[in-house]
Amino acid sequence: MNGTSSTKGIFELGKAVLQAEAQAICHLSDTLNENFIKAVQILLACKGRVVVSGVGKSGHIARKIAATLASTGTPAFFVHAAEAAHGDLGMITKEDVVIAISYSGSSSELLAIVPTIVREGTPIIAITGSDSNPLANHATVNLNIHVEREACPLNLAPTSSTTVTLALGDALAVACLDAKGFGPEDFARSHPGGALGRRLLTHVKDVMRTGDDLPVVKDSASVLDAVKEITRKKIGMTAITNEANEVVGIFTEGDLRRLIEKVGDIRPISIASVMTKHPSTTTADALAMEAAKVLETTLRNQLLVVDKDNKLIGALHIHDLMTAKVI
Structure with missing residues (x-):
């Protein structure tokens, strides 16, 4: 085995990845600003559903964020940006809020549907890697999740950036949960098949x-x-x-x-x-x-x-x- 494929190399690389992603989350915590408060306020004021969208790895993260929001008292669902441009855009109304996720802020699939969402008057919460990019410029509020480097040794595969996005989604969901007074009984009603649901709903x-x-x-x-x-x-x-x-x-x-x-x-x-x-x-x-x-x-x-x-x-x-x- 060579250096990176040796037992020691594998172990050290695993630690390095975890440390890099942990540091990225800590950096986001330190740089979180008033835009986070604005985003939470927009979510709390939503009269419809929260629509979370993205493509690629961001799409996978968007799907999980939608699931977390839905299970913690904020009705939400995922829409793939490419599918939205081919009919699913009709699922989004002016009563909704859109969370659009693209680290570059230049995802063509998302940018193709943004003008229609803006014309509808639907608020957009963008999650991108900078404060100045096409998606951020069209958003009601932009949440900057910039990372200095991906945990991938090649600095190519979305790793630290997707981890930070996921953590930010959790932060949004928990902030909304707390503001709504969402408690264990509410959580159980959303999870009747889970252990907590059985304990809190079974008489x-x-x-x-x-x-x-x-x-x-x-x-x-x-x-x-x-x-x-x-x-x-x-x-x-x-x-x-x-x-x-x-x-x-x-x-x-x-x-x-x-x-x-x-x-x-x-x-x-x-x-x-x-x-x-x-x-x-x-x-x-x-x-x-x-x-x-x-x-x-x-x-x-x-x-x-x-x-x-x-x-x-x-x-x-x-x-x-x-x-x-x-x-």
Whole structure:
């Protein structure tokens, strides 16, 4: 192997690329000016959608910025500049805001659609590598992401410039997120299929066991009756209720093992005399992740679900939460 393809050379080059891109981001942070504030204000005032556009590597970055904006409370979508010139320009209205990305500021595809966007009265936020270029000159505001050198050893492949553009897009999205008071619940609604969405949108009523799957015996039952119910319902416990269907206790397989070790013959024992009184409960409208915290705190695998009058309406096993991917 020669110098750059040796193990040491590969490692050093990797570090150099990361350092170069990190330095470029730090430089952008130091040179960020009032144009960033203007851009955020334009985005916050947008009554339509934010349309992010670019070509080549800038197009890939534009697509990601649009996705980040959309998932953080600023409706946005990506339009390829070349496609815009062949019909997709009709997707852009005067109620929208266009973020146009071109490091050179001279992308022919973008410049071909800029006059139409300007005539429509749609604000343009340009992201370019200088303050003076054709795209910046037509923009409502220009964000300068100039980098001294690309991380590519040849100073050719867009590397530092695309990284800085992506970071700037994140900064715009987060600034808008904060200004709008966008919180975890809002984020969850945008990501219902993700882990956070499941934790913040899944309620106990969505995963609890009810009806014939709900193990329950009356407080007048025997321990043997309770054991049969536990066996039938396969949840490792049974709830105990009074005649008014109010929860008065719980009896688990663990309680059964301890009872057998203590007394041996369980047949003459009433469930009311050995059940755990005042068991932990939750409500159907509680978040499933809150129920998970109760189970963790109490070191139990099952939880009873009651209504406002302490009447039994459901039961929850830790496996139910795992199946729903809440935990």
